Amino acid sequence: MIVSNCVQNVVWLPLSSSNDKRKPRPLSPTAKTEHIRVCTNRTCRRQGSMQTLEIMRALSPPDLPINSCGCLGRCGAGPNVALVPEGIIIGHCGTAAAAARIIARHYEHEDDDATIRKSLDALALRKRAQVEFDMGNFPQADLLLSQAIHLKPFGGLHIIYTYRFCLIFLNSGLR
Template sequence: MNAMDTYSFSLASSLFSPKRRRLLPFSAIAKAHQLTEEIRVCTNRTCRKQGSFQTLETLSSLSPPNLAVKPCACFGRCGAGPNLLLLPDGIIVGHCGTPAQAAELMANLFPGDFDAKICLDALALKKSADFQFEKGNFNEAEILLSQIIDFKPFGGIHVTFKCRSSVRLELGNWSGALQDANEALRLAPRYHEAYICQGDVFLELKQFHSAEQSYLAALDIDPLIRRSKSFKARISKLQEKLADANTP
């Protein structure tokens, strides 16, 4: 455990009642900690059984571009999960296992900006869009994602533009797909998935050098994607296209 982890656990422990060891309410935490830069979601065994992967997905969809949401290993308090760690203050939040609880946390972290109803409605539409995309119903998915964008939710809008870019690519709307990928990057300049979408569009447009630059930008932001089968497949496809283009 490093010094930061020790500090985090020490500070977090001070928020528990000495008798019942319970976390303070979201509102009590947020009043003193509205400068959260990152949320880490425990995805270890116990929290995973309590739905932490769903919490991770929900918070990622509700968060603004400047708030990172990442999975992490166990940091204690097993049984009170899904557990979150708010950084840099090191505050542990427990029992965040439903979309409503995730929205409550976000509303307290961003008072006055986060409209829970709009964001939860957008989240429901996003789940429907994901379902339609998986079924290959790309027109329906595009309509749903466009509705989310019209809602102008506080968080997750960069993710929505990235998703609509993927949908429009499947529909052969390359200019629209590129526009959406660029908008996602304007909102979140270090969003590596948007760079991947951008690269996919350039690949279809046969702009191979631009595709390579987009993929390299994604890799620079998140080197771990190098291990991803889908990323490896993209690089292989790009290399094949380059070889074909250079063949007399």
């Protein structure tokens, strides 16, 4: 099994089978990921895998399923994330930036620090807008969602626009 221990310097190699004697060829970092699995077993959970799962789901496009899974076999190097069908396992994904960097690669977007920061800031604004929305403070929620959209994040826009539509619907009296 070929894996990476650092998200910033990921070596994109396929998992080799036991009967495959050929050298593995590097995969493109923008290879089409069909879904992502985040280990939420005991060790990875202690290392922050539930937060990683939440952030990845919040930033992912609607057509990229992100699910929890059992142990990926790299206990202690977690939280671990598997990209399927490539067979790539990425370790040490316990920070919001590491999780966002993986999603940025799916979007074939630059994964520089400024881009990651904008997307995480937009996510934080959306979370604050959800709280305001739940409290019935619709003007403040609308302002926060507008600020999130203005940041032009690479992910999670579909969720921001869904909340924005609900605000417009509620404010228009069409209930």
